[in-house]
Amino acid sequence: MDELLRQISLLFPDFAKYFSAGFIVFARLLGFIRFAPVLNRKEFNTTVKLSLALLLTLMITPLMTPTSPPSSISPMLLLLLNFAVGAIIGYIAQLIILAIEAGGDMINTQMGLSSAMVMDPTTNSQTSILSRMITLLAICLFIQLGGLYWLFNALLRSFEIFPIYAVNIPLEKIINLDYLIKTTSNVLYVGLQIASPILLATLGQDIILGVISKTAPQVNVFQLSFLFKPVFGAAIMIWILPMLIDVISDFFLSFASIY
Secondary structure, X not given: OHHHXXXXXXXXXXXXXXXXXXXXXXXXXXXXXXXXXXXXXXXXXHHHHHHHHHHHHHHHHHHHOOOOOOOOOXXXXXXXXXXXXXXXXXXXXXXXXXXXXXXXXHHHHHOOOXXXXXXXXXXXXXXXXXXXXXXXXXXXXXXXXXXXXXXXXXXXXXXXXXXOOOOOOOHHHHOOHHHHHHHHHHHHHHHHHXXXXXXXXXXXXXXXHHHHHHHOOOOOXXXXXXXXXXXXXXXXXXXXXXXXXXXXXXXXXXXXXXX
């Protein structure tokens, strides 16, 4: 194997430069794919993700015209730093999807469907049915609006801001802190904005049922609420679905510049 690599390096003088740079680019892509929305879904098995990372590595590495790796820096340190940079970019994008998921959790709880939980293979945890449905809707809208293009554009820009052989991570350049703070603080705000029609409708229903329980104590209002809340909430969901799609789309477009 060593002789084969030596013969290849004689035939292609820049082979060692591109080979070492390709390993580091591959590490950054692994961190990116592990946390980025859509790409981190476990519906895509590991073989597909590794193949995608390898294909992107073969496409990106020749565009960089890499130099020889510095001998004073540990290769393991370079791999870890580049994996961390890719993970940071992917995680910031995932925060926007989490805001939509929070809205689905609020709707699910208010409709009285908290006991109807399913296993989410992406997070290996129990999640609500409506949260899962709204999250999948948000991912479809994210793809339709060009979210994958934004992600890969951010990844390519990261090689300009943080070269593969750099050691100090310029967080102020990689992450726009104002956008990051706004994104994390908007998780609850956007969740409430998405769930507000259901919250208001079920609140009005609770008030009506409370009045009935006072005027007609013989009516079992507690059991009636278990029947009315899911049906009423589902009817409101169907009614507001076009508006919900517009709200989610506007939310994604407002954060497009974070990439």
